[in-house]
Amino acid sequence: MRSCNLAAGALAALVVTALGLGTAVSQSTSRKPHFGKPISQADLAAWDIDIRTSDGKGLPQGKGTVAEGKALFAQQCVACHGDAAKGGPMYGSMVGGIGSFTTNARVLTPGSMYPYAPILFDYIRRTMPMTAPQSLTNDQVYALSAYILNLNGLIAENAVMDAASLTKVMMPNRNGFVVDNRPDTTAKRCMANC
Ligand code: HEC
Numbered sequence: 001m002r003s004c005n006l007a008a009g010a011l012a013a014l015v016v017t018a019l020g021l022g023t024a025v026s027q028s029t030s031r032k033p034h035f036g037k038p039i040s041q042a043d044l045a046a047w048d049i050d051i052r053t054s055d056g057k058g059l060p061q062g063k064g065t066v067a068e069g070k071a072l073f074a075q076q077c078v079a080c081h082g083d084a085a086k087g088g089p090m091y092g093s094m095v096g097g098i099g100s101f102t103t104n105a106r107v108l109t110p111g112s113m114y115p116y117a118p119i120l121f122d123y124i125r126r127t128m129p130m131t132a133p134q135s136l137t138n139d140q141v142y143a144l145s146a147y148i149l150n151l152n153g154l155i156a157e158n159a160v161m162d163a164a165s166l167t168k169v170m171m172p173n174r175n176g177f178v179v180d181n182r183p184d185t186t187a188k189r190c191m192a193n194c
Contacts, residue, residue: 053116056167063162064143066150076129085151095151098172111152117169120145
C-alpha cells in the first residue's frame with residue numbers, strides 16, 4: 001500500500017511537472033524574441049540620408065554661405081583641421097593639391113580629389129565634427145561645404161550653397177577617375193544555374 005501511494009505520488013508529481021513544462025513551452029513559443037524594438041520613422045530618418053552625389057539626388061533643403069561656414073569652422077573644426085583647413089593635429093590639409101593627381105606627389109584634399117561637390121556635404125553631415133557626428137543642421141553643413149570649397153578656390157566668397165548650387169560646382173578632378181573594367185572586377189548577377 002505504501003509503495004502504491006508512493007507510485008501514485010510520483011505519478012502526480014510527473015503530471016504536475018509535465019503540465020508545468022507544457023505551459024512554459026507553449027508560452028515561450030508564442031512569445032516574440034525579447035530583443036530589439038520597433039524603429040520609429042524619426043530614428044529611421046537619421047539613417048536614411050544617402051545622396052546620389054553625381055546629380056545631388058537626396059540633398060536636403062537648406063542653404064549656407066561661405067561666411068557662415070568660416071565662423072562655424074573656427075568654433076567646431078579648427079582644433080583638428082587647423083587654421084583655414086590647412087592641416088591640424090588630427091588631419092592634414094583640406095585645401096589645395098589641385099592638379100597634383102597627374103604627378104607622383106599627389107595631394108589628397110576634397111578640392112583635388114572629390115569628383116562631385118555633394119560628396120563634401122555627405123561626408124561632413126555623416127561624420128563631422130568627429131566628436132559629435134550628425135549634430136550639425138543641414139544649413140550648417142551647406143555653410144561648411146561652401147567654406148571648404150571657397151578655400152579651395154572653387155566657388156566665390158559670396159556664393160550660397162544649396163542643393164542646386166552645390167551640385168553645379170565643377171570639381172577639377174571630375175574626369176580624373178578611370179573606370180576599372182577588367183573582367184574580374186565585374187560581378188554579374190546570377191540567380192539560377194550559375
Ligand atoms: C576631433 C577631431 C576632428 C574634428 C573636431 C573635426 N574633424 Fe574632420 N576629420 C577628422 C579626421 C581624423 C579626419 C580623417 C578621417 C579619416 O580619414 O577616416 C577628418 C576628415 C574630414 C574631412 C574629409 C577630408 C578629406 O580629405 O576627404 C572633412 C571634409 C572634414 N573632416 C570636415 C570637418 C568639419 C567641417 C568639421 C567641423 C564641423 C570637422 N571636420 C571637425 C577629425 C576631426
